Amino acid sequence: MPQEEKTTVSGVPRSEDRYDAQRIETKWSERWQQDPSLYAAESKSTKPKYYVLEMLPYPSGVLHMGHVRNYSIGDALARYMWMNGYNVLHPMGWDSFGLPAENAAISANTPPREWTLRNIGNMKAQMKRLGFAYDWSCEVTTCLPDYYRWNQWFFLKLYEKGLAYRKKSKVNWCPKCATVLANEQVVDGCCWRHEDTLVEQRELEQWFLRITQYAEELLRDLEKLEGWPEKVRTMQRNWIGRSEGTLVDFKLEGGDDSPDSTIPVFTTRVDTIYGATSVQLAPEHPLVARLTKYNDPLRMQVEQLITEQRKAKEIGDIGAIEKHGVNTHRHAVNPYNGQRIPIWVANYILMDYGTGAIMSVPAHDERDYEFARKYKLEIRVVIMPQADDPEETVTEPPLPFTTMQGMLVNSGPFSGLNCEEAIRKMSAYAEEHGFGKANVTYRLKDWGISRQRYWGTPIPMLYCETEGIVPVPEKDLPVILPEKVEITLSGGSPLARVPEFANVTCPQCGGPARRETDTMDTFVDSSWYFYRYTDAHNDQAPFDSKTVSYWFPIDQYIGGVEHAILHLIYSRFWTKFMRDMGLVKNDEPVERLFTQGMIIKSGAKMSKSLGNAVSPDDMVGRYGADSTRLYTLFATSPDRELDWQDEGVEGIARFLGRVYRYVARHAPGTQQSESTTALSPEARRIQRKLHQTIKRVSDDFQGRWHFNTSIAAIMELVNELYLVEEGGVRSSSPEDGMPPAFLANVQRNLVLLLAPFAPYLAHELWEMLGEKGNLLRVAWPKYDPALAKEEEIEIPVQINGKLRSLVVVPAGSTEDAILEAALSNEKIKAMAAGKQILKKIVVPGKLVNLVLR
Ligand SMILES: [Zn+2]
Numbered sequence: 001m002p003q004e005e006k007t008t009v010s011g012v013p014r015s016e017d018r019y020d021a022q023r024i025e026t027k028w029s030e031r032w033q034q035d036p037s038l039y040a041a042e043s044k045s046t047k048p049k050y051y052v053l054e055m056l057p058y059p060s061g062v063l064h065m066g067h068v069r070n071y072s073i074g075d076a077l078a079r080y081m082w083m084n085g086y087n088v089l090h091p092m093g094w095d096s097f098g099l100p101a102e103n104a105a106i107s108a109n110t111p112p113r114e115w116t117l118r119n120i121g122n123m124k125a126q127m128k129r130l131g132f133a134y135d136w137s138c139e140v141t142t143c144l145p146d147y148y149r150w151n152q153w154f155f156l157k158l159y160e161k162g163l164a165y166r167k168k169s170k171v172n173w174c175p176k177c178a179t180v181l182a183n184e185q186v187v188d189g190c191c192w193r194h195e196d197t198l199v200e201q202r203e204l205e206q207w208f209l210r211i212t213q214y215a216e217e218l219l220r221d222l223e224k225l226e227g228w229p230e231k232v233r234t235m236q237r238n239w240i241g242r243s244e245g246t247l248v249d250f251k252l253e254g255g256d257d258s259p260d261s262t263i264p265v266f267t268t269r270v271d272t273i274y275g276a277t278s279v280q281l282a283p284e285h286p287l288v289a290r291l292t293k294y295n296d297p298l299r300m301q302v303e304q305l306i307t308e309q310r311k312a313k314e315i316g317d318i319g320a321i322e323k324h325g326v327n328t329h330r331h332a333v334n335p336y337n338g339q340r341i342p343i344w345v346a347n348y349i350l351m352d353y354g355t356g357a358i359m360s361v362p363a364h365d366e367r368d369y370e371f372a373r374k375y376k377l378e379i380r381v382v383i384m385p386q387a388d389d390p391e392e393t394v395t396e397p398p399l400p401f402t403t404m405q406g407m408l409v410n411s412g413p414f415s416g417l418n419c420e421e422a423i424r425k426m427s428a429y430a431e432e433h434g435f436g437k438a439n440v441t442y443r444l445k446d447w448g449i450s451r452q453r454y455w456g457t458p459i460p461m462l463y464c465e466t467e468g469i470v471p472v473p474e475k476d477l478p479v480i481l482p483e484k485v486e487i488t489l490s491g492g493s494p495l496a497r498v499p500e501f502a503n504v505t506c507p508q509c510g511g512p513a514r515r516e517t518d519t520m521d522t523f524v525d526s527s528w529y530f531y532r533y534t535d536a537h538n539d540q541a542p543f544d545s546k547t548v549s550y551w552f553p554i555d556q557y558i559g560g561v562e563h564a565i566l567h568l569i570y571s572r573f574w575t576k577f578m579r580d581m582g583l584v585k586n587d588e589p590v591e592r593l594f595t596q597g598m599i600i601k602s603g604a605k606m607s608k609s610l611g612n613a614v615s616p617d618d619m620v621g622r623y624g625a626d627s628t629r630l631y632t633l634f635a636t637s638p639d640r641e642l643d644w645q646d647e648g649v650e651g652i653a654r655f656l657g658r659v660y661r662y663v664a665r666h667a668p669g670t671q672q673s674e675s676t677t678a679l680s681p682e683a684r685r686i687q688r689k690l691h692q693t694i695k696r697v698s699d700d701f702q703g704r705w706h707f708n709t710s711i712a713a714i715m716e717l718v719n720e721l722y723l724v725e726e727g728g729v730r731s732s733s734p735e736d737g738m739p740p741a742f743l744a745n746v747q748r749n750l751v752l753l754l755a756p757f758a759p760y761l762a763h764e765l766w767e768m769l770g771e772k773g774n775l776l777r778v779a780w781p782k783y784d785p786a787l788a789k790e791e792e793i794e795i796p797v798q799i800n801g802k803l804r805s806l807v808v809v810p811a812g813s814t815e816d817a818i819l820e821a822a823l824s825n826e827k828i829k830a831m832a833a834g835k836q837i838l839k840k841i842v843v844p845g846k847l848v849n850l851v852l853r
């Protein structure tokens, strides 16, 4: 931190010299709110566009510090882009459906809508007090019918295209939420909201969106997203989980020709199939129920396996499960060679992964090897290492031998092929003979969107007593969520208990029908909200396609890494679907993504439940919005974890006070005409520092967003100004040392540099400098590389005490830098070639002497 300045000559600071953040921020906040067009995007503009977006919050009622950090990054960027002449879209909205509103309704007896809208009001006021430059004219609130009617409209379009469908399926059920969870919402076997609550399996009729239809494209297009963090792309890649392999049908020995007697197995290594010595089924595989039907002891053993598997899911690591299995004493037939191999049931095979059945090849798979050793199953080698020299004899490799660098043996007509070739030929062979084919599988599953909740978008479907599923006609949208509903957290959908909602007349046959009473997963709301911002009041369509094609893709999206998978995969899917509908032209919604680090305090993530949360209101009340915001950017680089220290905010407030007082002292009398007086060495130093700082801050905005170093550079500039002032340059002969016009220019630039980070103070100082007009429209300062260049000095380089060359280095270079310059000098290099350097003597700023032999 900069040191404290001395008091003024009289010893008492003038009152206007005191930095009063509350006074300044209240004054400017009022002015800004009088001008709603201040941050509005231009509808017709010749400027280049820039769409900067922070993830919209859930309206819990108060902002937390993580929000402040996220929005401070986005706001700094938006202001920087405005100052760089862009037409900026910087909107904000509310992800306002969801369970907490229902919980509040129960605990506080407040209707969800009322609770939510009141919270929005609070948080919006907080955002305004913090000075975030949002265009509130395009605010989006997802729980209002003018928004969610388009969720319903999209749902009908998805249904028309066969991308929304209903099926009975095992669902993840959180007993605490009393609702279905998507696979993505199950974390380590528990509910994502209730980390201590085990998720159960139930059978229910659900609506699904066919996201798997886009699996391949979602995967492929990750390559295009170069502006995304690599870790996010990797997480998405793993989530989609593509694997290439072969589907092979084993037959149940003694079974019939029906599909019931077929055991499809997916393998990535069909080349090892002659080494298969058992087939292993998931305990919940449908065939297992049949095989154990009349075998009570076996059934009980299988139930034990199911219990073990469930426990492993609870702990979250099915891969680490202690592997158990039971022999069914039935056999399957390997279609390649007709060999019969035993069928086992194993606790580490999952029904919801692949086909729920595997072939076990102990010689060539780590896990199968472990299992076979444990249960003394046969181990048969079918791949041998390839000899480099054909003459060489190959000995059997240590097992398990799992690499693809090998050759097939004991594999009938495929013996002698290398693994890669064998996979290709054996897949083709299976297809030819009708017992399998090459296949690609994905870990990604279709998106189950039905929720047995009240506070969400009603799904616009009806169930006619005679015709079955009937979509609500488009003209009848929106299906309005009724207001007076008794909310309980158990017993299924609250809407089912509202007869005037649930009982309807079928629009097709006029007969009685029942309305779908589940609501949509709230991830539907956030899948396309950022399109709505561009045209938030459209009541004819979700948005105008032309407007969207002007603004999209989003140039910069900023939010927490916890949304790296779900929200970002769903919204990518939604974009591709809208593109296929002809609504948008872009393939991807987001060009660049930034994920900020989280905030911790006293070693733990800041949270209300841990009692270590710092309230933004409290910080703003004590130090002001500028200091609070600036601190979140200064404490560390935005991508890293921030360890919160209240003293840090105080330090920032002191720094802003120094800036304020400097300008308060120097602003008057500096607005005179250009002085022609030459600059003193001190002024030249200031000038150099200023241009270096402009370069540093501009580079940080365009590069890695190390705003902490940007702000540190601005602090150094302010220190320099104080040093010169304290050195008495002005007091001896002000006009000679720091011409007023020069000093005015330095202060002007200092304010512009601060404008993206501390907007309130910047506006106040701007006015104090006698400047007029909207600071956002003032051009960002440019640096002159010549002026930014460090002053250079010549250093003589001696060899054995004799002057041999001169090197030019920046003034103030370190010993190492000077030595490096000397050693890389061509002349010195030539003279030192082949010799031993005994000693290197560096006198900084003076000379280098090398002692050679
Ligand atoms: Zn839950």
Ligand SMILES: [Zn+2]
Pocket (backbone or CB within 6 Å): 464, 465, 466, 467, 470, 506, 507, 508, 509, 510, 511, 513
């Ligand atoms: Zn009907």
